[in-house]
Amino acid sequence: MVRCLGPALLLLLLLLGSVSSVGGNRCVDAAEACTADARCQRLRSEYVAQCLGRAAQGGCPRARCRRALRRFFARGPPALTHALLFCPCAGPACAERRRQTFVPSCAFSGPGPAPPSCLEPLNFCERSRVCRPRLLAFQVSCTPAPSAPDGCLLDQRARCLRAYAGLVGTAVTPNYVDNVSARVAPWCDCGASGNRREDCEAFRGLFTRNRCLDGAIQAFASGWPPVLLDQLNPQGDPEHSLLQVSSTCRALERRSLLSILPVLALPALL
Ligand SMILES: *[C@@H]1O[C@H](CO)[C@@H](O)[C@H](O)[C@H]1NC(C)=O
Secondary structure, eight states: OGGGSOHHHHHHHHHHOSSOGGGOOHHHHHHHHHHTSHHHHHHHHHHHHHHTSOOTTSSOOHHHHHHHHHHHHHHSOHHHHHHHHHOOOSSHHHHHHHHHTTOHHHHTSOSSSSOOBTHHHHHHHHTOTTHHHHHHHHHHHHSOOTTOTTSSOTTHHHHHHHHHHHHTTSTTOEEESOSSSOOEEESOBSTTOGGGHHHHHHHHHHHHSOHHHHHHHHHTTTTOOHHHHGGGOTTSOHHHHHHHHHHHHHHHHHHHHHTSOHHHHOGGGO
16 A cells, blocks of 8 residues: 555655554554654654655665664664554554554665575674674574573563664664564575575574564563553543653653663664
8 A cells, every 4th residue: 555655645654643543553553652752753754754765876775764763763762662663463554554664665675676595684784883783682682582481581572672673774674574464574585595594594583483572572562651552542632642642751761761772872883
């Protein structure tokens, strides 16, 4: 649906939320909560503008788009940025919107029509001072704990989601693969990986066969930030509830910023 809209309309959709939240689309709720928060809104407008921009040779300015996305997840209020990335969905309209959250046509897939072997982004990432520490953090934080029945130890979930968000805007940017599941993967496959197929599958499996990551994304539904619950109340006076959201968010943000991964806070890497 989104593909046939012009960039300006897409921009409006991303910034304002396309449908009213009365239908219970939590990705729209998350977008509205971000719009109501000055910092979240500013950082999101920046990446949307970059990612929808035109590069000199056609295509999009991918490096600038990805840099703006890294800034959004490093500096935006985590309660709001994570709600945008992990909003729980029960239907395809919500899941499609979740998949489109960070302008994947520029930040995630391309430039060619077919995905490369995962060894390509992996090799690139290992040589990149931006990507490498984030991939390591993701491996450490999201590796399933054998002793945990649902994949992650309890306190591991939040760390895993933070580390996952830290990869958005790197060479191994992951995204939802469709609009009917919550499965995620970077834009690559292991078809043409020759004698390194096992390495390739192992890397891709960090995303596609990871019980801890899957469980953490599922569990985000029950940990849906309380500040966003107000938005689900269609009776509420919208102006009033937006004000409430933004002041509660500022309080939340001060607390959760303290716990953000050090690697995400290093301004030199952004
Ligand atoms: C879900 O994805 C399919 C395949 O990409 C697409 O044809 C369909 O329009 C999408 N659904 C929604 C609600 O956007």
